[in-house]
Amino acid sequence: MQKQEENLLKKREIVYKSHKSTAPIVLLVLAFFALFVFIISFYKIYLNKLEIRKSEFFLKTVLNTTDNIVNYYEPIFDAHNSNHIKDFKIVFANNRNYDYLGLQPKAITGKTFTETFPFLVDNGDFDKLVKSYKENQKVELDREVIVKNKKMWFYTW
Structure with a gap:
């Protein structure tokens, strides 16, 4: 019985020695595999x-070369009533704002719609924009605007 235990102990010692040398190799292979996956993932993200x-540059080029005023607004909701839109924030404005209205795009970006275009609030166009946002419908506005003593017609869709 003792002889069997000694033989079993020797066999286990041989197995241990073989595993002792393969464990670092397996660990190294797994580390390189993880590094490879990491590099591939970041390359795809890049x-x-x-x-x-590239798409953003193309879009900016198109928006800045059009003859139309292009503005992008995000709604500002009332703090007490999340269904009530109290204003819109100008997120993007192209260069035609300056050409037609004398408003620098960088100066109006971040400002509110009512602060920038008060003449559109007085004639009810703001309410139409709110309704358009809530109903997710297109709104068409055809309006004469006087800017710097010049009459201009704006058509919005």
Whole structure:
């Protein structure tokens, strides 16, 4: 019985020695595999970021070369009533704002709609924009505006 236990102990010692040398190798292989997956993932993220930048540049080029005023607004909800839109924030404005209205795009970006275009609030166009946002419907506005003593017609869709 003691002889069997000694033989079993020797066998286990041989197995332990073989595993002792393979464990670091397996760990190293797994570490390199994880590094490879990490590098591939970040490379894909980098390629996606380049594609987004390319698309963003194209969109900015199109928006800045159009003859129309292009503004993008986000709603500002009332703090006490989340269904009530109290104003819109100008998130993007192209260069035609300056050409037609004398408003620098960087100066009006971040400001509110009512602060920037008070003449559109007085004639009910603001309420139409709120309704358009809530109902997710297109709104068409055809309006004569006087800017710097010049009459201009604006058509909005």
